Amino acid sequence: MLIETEGLCKRFGSFYALKDINFKIAEGEIHGLVGENGAGKSTFIKILTGVYPKTDGRILISGKEVEIADPVESRRAGISVIHQDRNLVPSFSGVENIYLGMDTPKRHGVSIDFKSMRKNIESVMEAYGITLPLDKMASELSPSQKTMLEIVRSVMNNSKLLILDEPTASLTDKESAKLFSLIRKINADGTAILYVSHRLEEIFGLTERITVFKNGQLVDTVNTSAIDQGGLVRLMTDNWVSRERDRSHSSSGREVFRVEHLSTSDGIVKDVSFTAHSGEIMGLFGLGGSGRTESLEALYGLREKSGGKIIYNGSPFDKPSPAKCIKNGIVLVHEDRRGHSLVVSRSLKDNIVLSSIDGYVKHGLYDVKGERADAEEKIQQMSIQCQGMNQSVGELSGGNQQKAVFARALMTKPELFLCDEPTQAVDVKTRQEIHDLLRKCASEGSAVVYVTSDLKEMLEVADSITVISNGKTWERLENRNLTSEQVLGYCYRDR
Ligand SMILES: Nc1ncnc2c1ncn2[C@@H]1O[C@H](COP(=O)(O)OP(=O)(O)OP(=O)(O)O)[C@@H](O)[C@H]1O
Numbered sequence: 001m002l003i004e005t006e007g008l009c010k011r012f013g014s015f016y017a018l019k020d021i022n023f024k025i026a027e028g029e030i031h032g033l034v035g036e037n038g039a040g041k042s043t044f045i046k047i048l049t050g051v052y053p054k055t056d057g058r059i060l061i062s063g064k065e066v067e068i069a070d071p072v073e074s075r076r077a078g079i080s081v082i083h084q085d086r087n088l089v090p091s092f093s094g095v096e097n098i099y100l101g102m103d104t105p106k107r108h109g110v111s112i113d114f115k116s117m118r119k120n121i122e123s124v125m126e127a128y129g130i131t132l133p134l135d136k137m138a139s140e141l142s143p144s145q146k147t148m149l150e151i152v153r154s155v156m157n158n159s160k161l162l163i164l165d166e167p168t169a170s171l172t173d174k175e176s177a178k179l180f181s182l183i184r185k186i187n188a189d190g191t192a193i194l195y196v197s198h199r200l201e202e203i204f205g206l207t208e209r210i211t212v213f214k215n216g217q218l219v220d221t222v223n224t225s226a227i228d229q230g231g232l233v234r235l236m237t238d239n240w241v242s243r244e245r246d247r248s249h250s251s252s253g254r255e256v257f258r259v260e261h262l263s264t265s266d267g268i269v270k271d272v273s274f275t276a277h278s279g280e281i282m283g284l285f286g287l288g289g290s291g292r293t294e295s296l297e298a299l300y301g302l303r304e305k306s307g308g309k310i311i312y313n314g315s316p317f318d319k320p321s322p323a324k325c326i327k328n329g330i331v332l333v334h335e336d337r338r339g340h341s342l343v344v345s346r347s348l349k350d351n352i353v354l355s356s357i358d359g360y361v362k363h364g365l366y367d368v369k370g371e372r373a374d375a376e377e378k379i380q381q382m383s384i385q386c387q388g389m390n391q392s393v394g395e396l397s398g399g400n401q402q403k404a405v406f407a408r409a410l411m412t413k414p415e416l417f418l419c420d421e422p423t424q425a426v427d428v429k430t431r432q433e434i435h436d437l438l439r440k441c442a443s444e445g446s447a448v449v450y451v452t453s454d455l456k457e458m459l460e461v462a463d464s465i466t467v468i469s470n471g472k473t474w475e476r477l478e479n480r481n482l483t484s485e486q487v488l489g490y491c492y493r494d495r
């Protein structure tokens with residue numbers, strides 16, 4: 001066995017995030033790890049990679065017991081990881097990030113040899129067919145480029161095991177496909193893979209064995225060929241069955257939001273037009289780099305607009321800003337939850353009420369009780385797993401953080417939702433809950449603009465789809481028996 005754990009436990013205060021984990025991964029295998037939000041997957045990975053110390057139990061590498069005191073030691077032991085929340089220094093270039101914590105080549109034994117650093121990286125990139133702008137700061141890279149950068153780093157480390165925690169959460173299907181072929185190549189070269197995802201098609205397409213976690217415990221390890229999706233979901237959840245959505249009742253009402261020929265100063269958004277009606281979920285679909293996120297940012301005032309008209313509830317909506325949007329019932333659920341949405345050092349309660357605190361000031365007094373009651377209600381409604389509303393939001397699991405972002409949006413009782421990848425990192429059950437909630441808001445009169453890079457999800461949730469490619473939109477497509485080929489056809493066409 002490459003890595004084994006025996007009776008591994010992790011406690012935070014009195015809470016057991018992991019209990020008695022006996023896990024095995026063989027040399028060279030591709031192993032999937034699945035479980036609901038908060039099941040303990042990321043915590044397990046953080047223990048293997050020296051981010052957290054274990055509370056109890058043993059870790060063995062190639063049969064020998066080891067102590068993994070910190071990330072550097074884990075890397076020396078041949079373990080590389082791409083964490084759920086990427087681990088790059090935002091202001092460092094690609095080269096600097098890749099060599100962080102590694103032995104850097106020196107010239108004459110003293111000064112750092114940047115030239116050979118670059119050459120080493122470029123030869124790895126060439127061998128694996130990766131292209132990356134190495135001089136750009138990490139903060140300027142797209143999610144997919146960040147993932148690729150971390151892959152290069154792990155290949156340079158000559159790892160025995162590469163761990164990927166939700167690597168495709170904000171990648172498009174095409175980018176994901178590229179990542180999978182890379183993973184297979186790295187695996188063919190002898191590296192074992194531990195792969196965490198909520199996207200079960202990925203797990204089935206990629207892995208040889210699957211381990212299931214539930215409530216901090218290991219339920220089972222199964223051969224992928226011996227189980228189907230339904231069986232796997234049953235192992236992950238108690239008696240939960242997914243169902244097909246009945247779209248027959250949805251009907252769109254009045255026009256809430258109209259965008260005409262929107263463009264941005266940076267040239268990314270060139271000509272975007274669409275209309276969102278009350279009662280409907282309007283999908284805005286495009287491949288990575290198509291300008292979908294940037295369009296939403298421009299509409300919310302996070303990106304400078306250079307042209308175009310926005311009509312909201314029949315009147316021009318000029319000079320959008322986040323404050324103006326919130327005041328007028330428009331809310332953006334941003335794809336980058338840690339960068340743009342959550343204040344990770346603050347409590348769950350503070351994060352939930354952040355956009356609506358004005359509403360709690362009455363006669364110069366702050367309504368602490370009301371605030372707590374509302375936060376509690378949202379925690380229940382979204383089933384956010386936490387140790388109370390005062391827990392800091394940074395301590396929640398990835399999926400539960402995403403639920404917190406959504407809870408805050410709901411608090412503002414929006415008339416228009418702009419959602420960018422709202423279900424990234426959430427488990428299958430929560431995904432359906434978020435869809436149901438948006439559907440309910442729509443049926444009560446709101447309009448929803450929905451961005452997801454998962455085309456299957458788009459076809460499941462949207463009433464109509466507007467395709468965006470190269471910063472320009474196509475005509476609206478009604479989602480009646482629309483196929484993924486039809487939608488993709490627009491993505492690759494030139495307008
Ligand atoms: N630093 C911490 N302090 C306190 N509790 C924590 C901390 N880190 C994780 N937890 C708790 O441990 C549990 C497991 O979290 P973990 O992040 O491992 O879940 P996960 O399976 O990765 O979920 P997801 O699919 O949502 O990413 C959660 O209840 C979480 O709140």
Ligand SMILES: [Mg+2]
Nearest residue numbers: 042084397398
């Ligand atoms: Mg996680």
